[in-house]
Amino acid sequence: MTSNNYGLVPASAGALAEPRGVDEILLGFARMLRVAGVAVSPDRVQSMIAALGHLDVLDEDSVYWAGRLTLCSNPDDLPKYDAGFAAYFGGEVPKPSQSQPPQHKHVEASFGMDDHAPEGTGEQEDDPIPGMASAQEVLQHKDFSDLQPAEREELRRLFELLAPTSATRRTRRYGPNKRGITDAHKSIRAAMRNGGEMTRLARKRRRVRPRRLVILADVSGSMAPYADPMLRFAHAAVRRDQVHTEIFTLGTRLTRVTRELRLRDPDKALRAAGAAIPDWSGGTQLGEMLRAFLNLWGQRGIARRAIVVIFSDGWERGDPTLLGEQMQRLHRLAYSVIWANPHKGHAGYEPLTGGITAALPYIDHFVAGHSFASYAELAKVISHA
Known part of the structure; x- marks a missing residue:
């Protein structure tokens, strides 16, 4: 069997096109499952591609079951696979009837192609499989502040697949x-x-054993567009390892929200955290709050030899010198200090604000935090810190 842009066709049919469109989508799907925590090995990916070589790649049930039977190695992988399939292909998970085999229906909503389209019509549509992948790629790199409600809902499902793991x-x-x-x-x-x-x-x-992961999230007004994805990432980290993960919010007060984010349902966890944060969308005093964290929690052991992630744009209402002093204290205690700034992902950004300028000498990794792709990259930085 040989693959082309329009599905899988017999090699005897003279289809000599290189295997690009379909295989690229399947490899992207496997990479997303690997990020979600499914142990997808290269041989399993090859098995999935080989299985689809004997099936109809335009059939939703065939794609679903070929991937499920080849990529999942234990029962814990099944919920992650179902969520990943629905998020990546944008459709519902097939549920075959118990009384009859699943019906083979074409998934125009997901793949949206016609393998019998006439050639040379002059108005032939572009190949929609790369188009679907491009839309998914664009959504993952889109700034959180520019998302539409439907796009935010789609990214919420993607955040459920994240499983940030701390370095050992x-x-x-x-x-x-x-x-x-x-x-x-x-x-x-x-x-x-x-x-x-x-x-x-x-x-x-x-x-x-895993290092302790401490997340300090700035919930001031300037960070409001990024607050929801920021806490969803924190929830994914807590869900992955409740014992070695601590979450605090910074504003005009220091609030520990680890207990609230231990709820398994992301929406319930975020509602509980929102109710516990008294200074939501207010001002920010990063230096004062960081000093309070170090005095109350960090110096006593939470920050010692830990990986500390700070989500903030660096706007400091107080004295930047104080922030620099506290960042120096934190840098001496922690194993690695990571600062995720949503503005760093924008073209032409330079760290010129007083807070960032004071903190930058004591930051080990300065990364972006404006899109889902930047959060996936942040998860890799944490695991390799």
Whole structure:
């Protein structure tokens, strides 16, 4: 079977086009599932493409079941796959009837193509599969402040697929491992059980555990267009690891919202967090709030050797010198300091405001925070910090 821009056709039919349109969409779908936490390996992707080589790529049920049966390796992957399929292809998840096999209906809403379209008509529409991918790509790179209500709803579904993971660290404790240094005590005890004969050497290696992730979110008025996606990202991080994740909001007051964001439903979690934040869309005193965080929480251990992410545009109503001093304190405590600024993703941006200028020397990673794509990139920075 060979793929072309209009689906899968037999090689005997003389279709010698390179496999581009359909395969690119399927690879993009697999990459999105990998970001969502589904262990999609290259051989599984090849199996999905090979399966669709024997099916109708324009049929919604065929695409759904070919991907589900090849890309999912355990039951925990199924909800992520269903959400990813609905978000990526823009359709409902197929639900086959129990009394009869699923009907093969064409999905013009998702793929929107006609594989029998006449050639050379002069008004032939562009290939809609790359068009669908382009629309998805544009939405992921679009600034949150420019989104329409329908686009915001679509991105909410994409945020449910995010699973930010913190970088790991080695502990002082050792655990059994196939590789590593020789565990003399276990090796000798095993030899004594075998009459003194040393049959094999036991080995050990230091255990690893995730670093604590601390998110400080600016909820002032200037950050209002980015507050919802900012907290949805924080909710995704808490959902991924409740034990090692802490969330605080910064404005005119410091508020810990970790407990509220532990609710599994994103909308309920955000409503609970909104009710707990008393200074929503108010002013901002980053220096004062950062000092309060370090005095009450950070110095006591939350920020020690942790990955700290600050979401803020850097507008400081107070003294920028104080912010610089507190950022220096934070930098000494934390393992890595990441600052996500929504304006950094705009062309021609330069960090000229007083707050950013004072904080920049103590920032390890200065990243954008204006679109879903920038948040996906931020998740990679956190995992590789």
